[in-house]
Amino acid sequence: MSESRVVGAVEIGTSKVVVLLGEIIDGEGLNIIGHSMSSSYGVKKGVVDDLGVASDSVHAAIMEAEKNAQSRIDEVYLAQTGSHLSGSFNVGTTSVSGPDNIVSETDIFQAKEDAKRRQLPADRAYLHHIQNPFSLDGRKIDNPLSREGRQLQVGYWSVHAESSKVSDSLRVIRGIDLEVTDIIISSIASGAVLLEDSEKESGALVVDIGGGTTDYVLYRGGYIVKTGVVPVGGDHITNDLSIGLRISPGKAEKFKRIHGRAYYESGDREKNVWLTGDPSTSDLTIGDREYPLAAITKIIEARVSEIFEIIKKELEDAELYQPDDIACGVVLTGGSSQLNGIEESVRRVLGLEARVSDGPRDVAPELRHPAYSTALGLLHYALTGQEDRETNPPPNRFLRKIARLFNFD
Amino acid sequence: MNNPNDSLALEHNATEPLKIKIIGVGGAGTNALNNLELNPLCGVGQVQVAAINTDAKALSESRIPEKLVIGRSVTRGLGAGGELEIGKKAAEDDREAIAGLVGEMDLIILVVGLGGGTGSAAASVVAEVAARTEALVLAFATLPFSFEGKRRKDIAEAGIGELRQLVHGLIPLPNDVLLQEGEEDSTVLNAFAVADRWIGCGINSICAMLLKTGLINQDISSLRSVFQDRGGRTIFATGFASGEDYVSAALDELLICPLLHMGDRPAQLDRILVNITGGTDLGIAKVNQVISLVSQRFNSREDIVFGAVIDESRSGMLEICVMGKAGIEARQPIRPAVPTAKTSVAPLGKLGLEAEIAQDDRPPQPVHRSKLRHGDASPEVEQEEFLFVEANAQRGYFEKTDSNFYNGEDLDVPTFMRRGIKIKIKT
Numbered sequence: 108m109s110e111s112r113v114v115g116a117v118e119i120g121t122s123k124v125v126v127l128l129g130e131i132i133d134g135e136g137l138n139i140i141g142h143s144m145s146s147s148y149g150v151k152k153g154v155v156d157d158l159g160v161a162s163d164s165v166h167a168a169i170m171e172a173e174k175n176a177q178s179r180i181d182e183v184y185l186a187q188t189g190s191h192l193s194g195s196f197n198v199g200t201t202s203v204s205g206p207d208n209i210v211s212e213t214d215i216f217q218a219k220e221d222a223k224r225r226q227l228p229a230d231r232a233y234l235h236h237i238q239n240p241f242s243l244d245g246r247k248i249d250n251p252l253s254r255e256g257r258q259l260q261v262g263y264w265s266v267h268a269e270s271s272k273v274s275d276s277l278r279v280i281r282g283i284d285l286e287v288t289d290i291i292i293s294s295i296a297s298g299a300v301l302l303e304d305s306e307k308e309s310g311a312l313v314v315d316i317g318g319g320t321t322d323y324v325l326y327r328g329g330y331i332v333k334t335g336v337v338p339v340g341g342d343h344i345t346n347d348l349s350i351g352l353r354i355s356p357g358k359a360e361k362f363k364r365i366h367g368r369a370y371y372e373s374g375d376r377e378k379n380v381w382l383t384g385d386p387s388t389s390d391l392t393i394g395d396r397e398y399p400l401a402a403i404t405k406i407i408e409a410r411v412s413e414i415f416e417i418i419k420k421e422l423e424d425a426e427l428y429q430p431d432d433i434a435c436g437v438v439l440t441g442g443s444s445q446l447n448g449i450e451e452s453v454r455r456v457l458g459l460e461a462r463v464s465d466g467p468r469d470v471a472p473e474l475r476h477p478a479y480s481t482a483l484g485l486l487h488y489a490l491t492g493q494e495d496r497e498t499n500p501p502p503n504r505f506l507r508k509i510a511r512l513f514n515f516d
Numbered sequence: 517m518n519n520p521n522d523s524l525a526l527e528h529n530a531t532e533p534l535k536i537k538i539i540g541v542g543g544a545g546t547n548a549l550n551n552l553e554l555n556p557l558c559g560v561g562q563v564q565v566a567a568i569n570t571d572a573k574a575l576s577e578s579r580i581p582e583k584l585v586i587g588r589s590v591t592r593g594l595g596a597g598g599e600l601e602i603g604k605k606a607a608e609d610d611r612e613a614i615a616g617l618v619g620e621m622d623l624i625i626l627v628v629g630l631g632g633g634t635g636s637a638a639a640s641v642v643a644e645v646a647a648r649t650e651a652l653v654l655a656f657a658t659l660p661f662s663f664e665g666k667r668r669k670d671i672a673e674a675g676i677g678e679l680r681q682l683v684h685g686l687i688p689l690p691n692d693v694l695l696q697e698g699e700e701d702s703t704v705l706n707a708f709a710v711a712d713r714w715i716g717c718g719i720n721s722i723c724a725m726l727l728k729t730g731l732i733n734q735d736i737s738s739l740r741s742v743f744q745d746r747g748g749r750t751i752f753a754t755g756f757a758s759g760e761d762y763v764s765a766a767l768d769e770l771l772i773c774p775l776l777h778m779g780d781r782p783a784q785l786d787r788i789l790v791n792i793t794g795g796t797d798l799g800i801a802k803v804n805q806v807i808s809l810v811s812q813r814f815n816s817r818e819d820i821v822f823g824a825v826i827d828e829s830r831s832g833m834l835e836i837c838v839m840g841k842a843g844i845e846a847r848q849p850i851r852p853a854v855p856t857a858k859t860s861v862a863p864l865g866k867l868g869l870e871a872e873i874a875q876d877d878r879p880p881q882p883v884h885r886s887k888l889r890h891g892d893a894s895p896e897v898e899q900e901e902f903l904f905v906e907a908n909a910q911r912g913y914f915e916k917t918d919s920n921f922y923n924g925e926d927l928d929v930p931t932f933m934r935r936g937i938k939i940k941i942k943t
Contacts, residue, residue, distance in 0.1 A: 347930035
């Protein structure tokens with residue numbers, strides 16, 4: 108008899124709640140058996156803002172996906188984003204203990220523990236410790252076991268979060284009587300499914316521009332070397348248009364989708380666009396104004412280029428902005444990656460090649476939409492667990508730690 | 517004008533003339549008044565103009581009739597150099613002289629540029645002195661550009677927080693927003709010119725309405741009815757047009773006035789004052805058109821105080837000026853985001869915050885726990901929450917969320933505004 112469990116991948120985004128149901132058979136195969144995507148409420152800039160409202164919309168989305176799959180969720184993998192996420196690169200060091208200077212399991216364990224022992228303030232908790240290559244007497248090495256050397260070092264990119272923000276997300280899932288098995292930050296989840304192994308090896312930056320946040324993950328030499336969250340997304344573009352053009356957010360959203368472009372070009376000065384296109388509207392309302400396209404594209408250009416400038420600055424500060432080491436360029440995903448001209452904006456600001464991801468090739472076409480990439484990444488981790496060397500999700504003992512940390516009911 | 521009410525008003529004015537004083541505080545406030553063209557028809561002589569500054573040289577170059585240099589003992593007449601403490605000391609030292617200048621007025625209009633040393637500090641002292649008199653006190657305050665830095669912004673925020681408690685109506689004019697007006701290739705100076713023009717428009721509307729015989733006259737008591745209470749959010753907007761179909765054009769201008777679009781402005785105002793100034797061709801039908809649209813737009817629950825002034829030199833043009841106060845009643849609190857989290861609602865009455873919180877027609881929000889890290893509901897924490905309110909004005913949809921600072925800039929404020937990129941929205 109084959110053994111199966113149903114995993115619910117849940118992303119509580121700023122504008123959308125995405126739920127995917129995956130059936131994992133014998134811990135080997137994964138079938139996506141249900142999905143739902145619906146508008147999100149009570150979430151701003153990636154963080155639950157109104158627990159009651161957010162819970163209602165998430166619960167509805169989960170139930171819809173379950174109905175769609177005609178199955179019940181056994182465990183939940185949850186995505187997390189928000190500007191409260193932060194990370195640091197820590198190096199653990201140990202002297203090789205054996206008399207023959209041969210690296211043992213114990214030495215590796217010691218080096219790893221040394222890297223992870225950095226204490227956090229009381230209101231923060233680690234979400235991920237992502238292992239980077241070892242170095243043995245200064246030589247980079249993937250697996251140092253049984254190799255000869257004196258000093259063993261290992262780097263970790265460690266991601267931590269504000270406990271209260273994570274616990275708010277957990278409460279939403281607990282409210283429907285489901286247990287969260289794992290929390291994975293959105294950027295890592297998206298990156299896992301959108302890049303080929305060869306791209307991770309050559310270096311690539313995945314940028315997931317959502318409604319309220321932009322999450323990015325940088326791969327170099329097959330390892331995750333940095334993740335980050337810029338608390339700016341498509342909602343900001345809409346808000347800027349709404350303020351700048353003095354129109355309602357609904358109309359601004361429409362403008363963004365129909366006429367928006369991520370960069371301004373001089374030809375925009377001559378072009379005008381209509382807000383409603385309906386000339387029957389009374390001339391005493393603001394319903395039928397005509398707007399210069401230049402106004403729209405200038406507002407969007409300022410905002411979108413700022414997002415990439417912040418990412419560039421953060422990579423520079425970490426001494427990781429070396430275009431040669433990001434040979435595969437930038438892969439864009441998330442709802443706002445659908446904005447016209449976004450690749451050009453990346454090229455101008457970051458000086459890197461860019462492409463908008465058309466989704467993982469091994470899933471059904473309707474799931475290749477950029478809004479699904481984070482949830483697909485969650486399922487990927489549900490299937491592969493910690494066996495994946497490069498991405499190294501948090502081991503289970505760590506999850507139990509989270510569960511304890513946030514267990515206040 | 518055979519309206520009996522008008523003649524009564526005239527009689528009243530004749531026996532006891534209305535005393536109005538416009539006071540510019542600090543360098544920017546004085547400059548704004550230097551450029552002010554008072555409508556010559558609105559009773560020159562009844563409107564006094566005065567300036568207060570620490571910088572004696574700047575003041576001596578001004579053509580404002582009444583001048584007061586403060587803080588000579590502190591600054592030797594050299595200005596406050598952007599230092600808030602110096603401005604504060606200068607104003608405190610000369611409190612008596614300020615009281616003499618403020619005098620006994622019916623209406624005082626303060627004009628100040630916040631962010632510097634003198635204006636930010638002295639304005640609240642002047643307002644405090646004025647608040648002790650019977651006068652109705654209104655204030656126009658410009659706020660610094662984002663690119664002037666966080667320090668000036670913080671000073672301005674603090675200044676506006678103080679002022680708001682002391683005056684009946686405070687009209688903040690953020691330079692970032694003002695820059696959006698005017699021609700596309702204009703510069704930062706343009707924002708100052710726009711500020712001056714709007715302040716002038718507001719002042720002239722008020723004065724003309726009170727002092728000039730018009731189609732519809734209003735007196736000081738109707739102005740008082742709009743600005744009954746101190747504190748609260750004041751809405752101010754203007755629209756001007758000339759040429760063909762100038763009524764609709766002026767209304768369009770009014771509706772896209774950027775001051776009405778700084779984020780989540782209250783859709784509903786309790787009392788509004790609308791003044792229109794036009795030429796002899798401004799008939800009652802056109803006036804009605806303006807009234808109905810304005811009351812519809814602001815969903816005014818109570819009556820509109822309406823004034824219409826005829827200026828023979830202004831045929832074929834129309835200027836509309838709207839001022840109003842947002843409602844100040846609180847409603848039932850909504851469910852907090854984290855039900856069991858330790859939350860604290862600022863004691864509203866004690867701090868006089870009712871108006872601040874209700875300005876957006878939303879109930880008081882619990883203080884986020886991140887702000888309570890250093891102990892429970894200390895006065896500083898509440899004050900901090902309160903000071904955020906003005907900064908929020910430019911954040912629109914994100915008004916209610918935690919601020920989003922990156923390198924001293926609030927990312928929720930539109931990038932184009934922070935960078936001073938001008939957007940031309942008229943085709």
